[in-house]
Amino acid sequence: MYLKIIGSLFLMLSATAIGFLKADELKQRVRCLQELKRMMVFLQGELRFHRASLPEAFENVSERVEEPFRQFLKHLAERLETREADRFDVVWSEMSEQLLQKEGFVKEDRQLLEMLQSSLGYLDLKMQTETLNLAVLQVEDAIRLAKEQQTVKGKVYQTMGVTFGALLTLLII
Amino acid sequence: MIEKQIVPLFNTRIRKLLEQAAPDYESLQELRLRIQQPMILQQNGRERYLTDKGELCDNYQEGICITAKDIKDIVEAACGYSGYAFEEEISRGYLTIAGGHRIGLAGRAVINENGVQTLKYISALNIRIAHPIKGCGEKWKKYIYEQSGPCHVLIISPPGCGKTTLLRDFIRMFSDGDEYISGSSVGVVDERSEIAGCYRGIPSHELGMRTDVLDGCPKIWGMEMMLRSMAPKVLAVDEIGISDVPAIETALRCGCKVLATLHGKNLRDFQEKPGFASLVKEKVFERYIFLKQGQTPGMVTGIYDRNFEILWEDKACI
Known part of the structure; x- marks a missing residue:
């Protein structure tokens, strides 16, 4: 009997934790997108105010943003400085793939990064700032959607976790 | 490297x-x-x-x-x-x-x-490829100083003879000084980033401990900016042109010594260069150093004073 009660409690707690973790993932995604927006705004400033080259801008901005963007920009700057590949888009694409594996990203975010891949470094300063402007607008849209999802789905996940845990407990007992 | x-x-x-x-x-x-x-x-x-x-x-x-x-x-x-x-x-x-x-x-x-x-x-x-040759100007040190301190120096040669290399070493010498001559603050207006070779603001070449570099700025603006902001004793610029002459004259009026380079073949070529007549007539520069193409950069063929009197001449070039 004791074993049943301990097992049921364990199941209940696990199911609730899973629900809360899933809800936290949504929160994490919002944070991630907000940091992506911050990164883009900083890059815009570096390009417009300092007229920094891309490796220089990436390095400077890496010191002002949180992970995972800090490492992303730092490694990107290093790889561009050492000119490992002949083209910028090749390096950006490889590094973006690594970034997208991290927590907080979804498949649709690939589009946001791909947009910069083909436009950064291309033509004049106006082109750079307008590209980043457009990217910021798209990230803002993504943030709005993610927040909506967080509000709706977050509560659902939490409730489902608790309910599912309780249901399992009832079934076992 | x-x-x-x-x-x-x-x-x-x-x-x-x-x-x-x-x-x-x-x-x-x-x-x-x-x-x-x-x-x-x-x-x-x-x-x-x-x-x-x-x-x-x-x-x-x-x-x-x-x-x-x-x-x-x-x-x-x-x-x-x-x-x-x-x-x-x-x-x-x-x-x-x-x-x-x-x-x-x-x-x-x-x-x-x-x-x-x-x-x-x-x-x-x-x-x-930039090859700084530290010490290439040491031999000519006695010609570029007077008792009162550094002279106004103009280095003249065709392209590729080592004007910038020699200029760089003169800057270092003026800046650091030695046991007999005290160092002076030197302002370098490096329009083409060739003198200091600045990369993200840090000079790649050794220019001495009292040298300030204004990188990537056109000489015509940079010389005035340097004079106002850093008050150098010596102002160094590379490859001056006709448009830079008024800025040089301003620097001279401020009591600043000018160290510059110019494209030219020989003394006559310089004296007849259009736009430089005022500098020639007023005998602004105290030393003229001419270079030639040789095995090593910075091979001097002759040094003249403000009156175009020979101070030193390479006998092989006569």
């Missing part, structure tokens, strides 16, 4: 060949690349060609043919994949990379109402 600065400029194809050929970068003066022509490496006044086997040869027919993509890749790498950040330099026809090496560009100029806006269809590059 030079190898690490130069080789990464090239795309994978040329980089591999260069790594195999391993030219002596210390004696390398320039690399010339032209579309559909062999790549030329100028070493000790001799032309060599890079082959597709990764060797250096003397027969141009064996040299690898440079493509438009090769040129594009080099320009992109030299700009850090950020052409927008180098618009100004490209419109002036050159790029300066880490180490102070200069890449000259030739292509089709795009003109607007302000002059050359940019270059497109870049078809030729001249990568000039």
